[in-house]
Amino acid sequence: RKTFGVIGIGRFGLYMAKTLAENKAEVIACDIEEDPVKEISDFISKSYILDATNEKALKEAGFHNLDTVIVSIGENIEASILTVMQLLKLGVKEIIAKAITSTHGMILEKIGISKIVYPEKNVAIRIAHTLLYEGFIDETPFANEYSIFEIKCPAQFIHKKLNEIDLRNKFDISILSIKRDSSILVNPSAEETIVENDHLLILGKLENVKKLIT
Amino acid sequence: RKTFGVIGIGRFGLYMAKTLAENKAEVIACDIEEDPVKEISDFISKSYILDATNEKALKEAGFHNLDTVIVSIGENIEASILTVMQLLKLGVKEIIAKAITSTHGMILEKIGISKIVYPEKNVAIRIAHTLLYEGFIDETPFANEYSIFEIKCPAQFIHKKLNEIDLRNKFDISILSIKRDSSILVNPSAEETIVENDHLLILGKLENVKKLIT
Ligand SMILES: Nc1ncnc2c1ncn2[C@@H]1O[C@H](COP(=O)(O)OP(=O)(O)OP(=O)(O)O)[C@@H](O)[C@H]1O
Ligand SMILES: Nc1ncnc2c1ncn2[C@@H]1O[C@H](COP(=O)(O)OP(=O)(O)OP(=O)(O)O)[C@@H](O)[C@H]1O
The missing domain is CATH 3.40.50.720 (NAD(P)-binding Rossmann-like Domain)
Structure with a gap:
């Protein structure tokens, strides 16, 4: 110990x-x-x-x-x-x-x-980002400029399938899981349809995520 | 604005x-x-x-x-x-x-x-957890007691396939991605083999992750 x-x-x-x-x-x-x-x-x-x-x-x-x-x-x-x-x-x-x-x-x-x-700095930056970008819920650094983000699903995605929104090719963003009401859908299939109020857990670079949600 | x-x-x-x-x-x-x-x-x-x-x-x-x-x-x-x-x-x-x-x-x-x-409190708890559990790198709360963790892959997993270690059924833990050297493998397939020094990005409950790495 x-x-x-x-x-x-x-x-x-x-x-x-x-x-x-x-x-x-x-x-x-x-x-x-x-x-x-x-x-x-x-x-x-x-x-x-x-x-x-x-x-x-x-x-x-x-x-x-x-x-x-x-x-x-x-x-x-x-x-x-x-x-x-x-x-x-x-x-x-x-x-x-x-x-x-x-x-x-x-x-x-x-x-x-x-x-x-730098406790104060780390938390201040994360909160400032959630205030600046509508739909941005949280951010955690992962590796080589890629971070994990939790975002509210953008309005233009509602009722679309994951293979239709094609985040990987358009924004170099991967969807890790979807939070829907109180359940979590991990490694969702390409056929999964997004519904209103879904939260997406994604892996990507900050500037690409900014493009996605602004 | x-x-x-x-x-x-x-x-x-x-x-x-x-x-x-x-x-x-x-x-x-x-x-x-x-x-x-x-x-x-x-x-x-x-x-x-x-x-x-x-x-x-x-x-x-x-x-x-x-x-x-x-x-x-x-x-x-x-x-x-x-x-x-x-x-x-x-x-x-x-x-x-x-x-x-x-x-x-x-x-x-x-x-x-x-x-x-509570900036100091949040950061202190996260760092204390990384000090207490060998192989524990980071932790971010996600939803209903599930958090996202980055862990060093436990020694007993090296050279095993994901479907062999079967984290979902044994620990209710899902693997979101694998960090290997400087690349990231998102939504890895069940056939993926774990190598030494892999970092795993997982979604699970803290007590189950503690069981996994101790
Ligand atoms: N009534 C007030 N109006 C405006 N500013 C104030 C008032 N009272 C205190 N402050 C300022 O608030 C700032 C932060 O306060 P303080 O240093 O006590 O907090 P802290 O939690 O130690 O800060 P941190 O941990 O962020 O460095 C100080 O610069 C202080 O001058
Ligand atoms: N030489 C010393 N030896 C032991 N303790 C010390 C020494 N100098 C300062 N401290 C203590 O360190 C503690 C933290 O310092 P301080 O309050 O200045 O930091 P802080 O960054 O504002 O803390 P926090 O943000 O964590 O509340 C204080 O309780 C202070 O008494």
Whole structure:
């Protein structure tokens, strides 16, 4: 079983520690302030008040023995970077850090950590896309510029068969499944007819999907 | 063309306004502090320093005429709720607000706004799941407890055909596509053979996917 550390109990750190602990993982958490540590001690057995930029304090709390440590220190970019440096010195194998600005992210990348996350940015971009394009419900990156989209089926497709709308040849878009009322039709056949209020789960490039729904 | 307002230029507000402006949407932004307004004025024509809980100030800036307003005020839950109340009074049709705690979210729900978002929570849960389960790459909710997952193909499937592993009958999981090196195989046939390092894009319930990969 993997062991985890969470440094910095803001919103992101709190939900990270909570989800890990709910799935019976062993988690050690810490924060420089007392209140966040009190809040998290309800569901995590080991939580400490300490300054994570202090190598000795990290070692005493046992962070050097963990498989994965998540650093979620926000406003204070210096503290985030110093903490990551200390963890690298302690030999922690996998470090994941939340980045606050793209410069902060670039520094973390240069130091060489496993994964950098931008929670606010990722969600803001996805929601902005759903606001900009009528019928656009969700978007998830998949591979080489192809993303998975959930879209409301465009009006011009209603009562047409999949082989009639021919998305693959016209837009390089593949239909993965159709959501109809509360059921899901996976890998629909070419003969399937689209009805009103169908949601389509498709795989394609953003600019082609924009063309399809605008 | 839809018109948008963004109130509160923290990380989430900034990326929201930026993405909307990059897609040529008309955006009005505001914040109670000067610095965030300065930062955003580089790419948004209308940005104001104002207290969004003040109805008169919102009206003078033109927020009452907008189709959609996003409220992204974080630390100060009272200001977020008061701002939403003012927007409702001004008759704004679609209001989206970021919630900081679940109680904050519940109050926003009771007041009756279009969408409530928890950016840090959503991303933290998704990343925690990828850390907990070996081979788990990403997860996106789709419909009635079914989500879309990207997983590394389990070792026991290598060199087997899709109809041999029979995921649909054994785990109620459908394979939507296979990512192999840099190409994507959509709606793979039952005769397709899995090779090492394939990533599978699947549709199923979280507890069944956990059974599959653990
Ligand atoms: N040197 C440090 N050692 C340990 N914890 C720290 C240190 N510096 C800051 N923190 C803690 O990190 C936590 C998160 O920081 P902050 O609130 O600035 O980030 P944030 O990005 O706004 O968080 P979120 O968006 O996840 O709520 C805070 O609870 C803060 O006390
Ligand atoms: N009454 C108000 N009117 C307008 N703006 C406000 C008001 N109160 C707070 N703000 C602004 O809202 C912005 C976001 O607030 P805050 O930084 O507390 O949230 P946050 O959730 O930490 O942000 P993020 O995680 O998106 O960076 C700040 O720039 C702040 O100045």
